[in-house]
Amino acid sequence: MAYNEFANIYDELIYEDINYDKVAEKILEICKDNNIKFEDYLDLACGTGNVAVKVCKEFKNTFAVDLSDDMLNVAFEKFKANKVKAKVICQNMCELSLNHKFDLISCVLDSTNYITEDEDLYDYFSSVYDHLKEDGLFIFDINSYYKLSEVLGNNIYTYSSEDIFYTWENAFENDVLNMFLTFFVKNNEGLYERFEEEHIERAYADEYIEQVLNKCKFKLIGKFDGYSNDKVHENSERILYILKK
Incomplete structure (x- = not known):
């Protein structure tokens, strides 16, 4: 869904709770640990670009996709202010069509939870898989069922x-x-x-998420309690998944 008027105050509200530096650092750490090429990066449900603007500095080409034009307008100005280049595109991530392959695709801060239908979840994961290069990484998180x-x-x-x-x-x-x-x-x-x-x-059960990922041929190579190095436990509030094509 689009965020409408919420886009105008999004940063002030979200920055109260989210450490974007920590999120970006964890993503880049995972990329380096897996020796991916820092060439083509796609951030899905990018919002106002708070993650992409930090991660994209390490990549040659960046695409930022969101369903909200309002969010993308804020993101575009943020990229411009930080003197980084990124293509901002308004698309539904369940119907992704970019005619481009990526070394890294990310979708963070529980954007995946906004997908409420089983069929759409499969289409989303399948579309991401199709847009990855061989051995490319898909990094996303969900708010846990708990x-x-x-x-x-x-x-x-x-x-x-x-x-x-x-x-x-x-x-x-x-x-x-x-x-x-x-x-x-x-x-x-x-x-x-x-x-x-x-x-x-x-609210998705962890087992169901893994089942759908497996159907889409992803290889699960890591799972963490949020953006820490800790293992997932029964009271984890955010689960971070690392997948390879």
């Missing part, structure tokens, strides 16, 4: 800063988490504007 069902579950959260206040209400049922967000954002006139977003993530 996180979506237990940590987020049916809880309510609030956030406030000088310019933004929002409430985040969750409803978990039948392996799907619905997230209802209501934002109040201060405009240039000092008044607060209200808008709402709904986000839906599917």
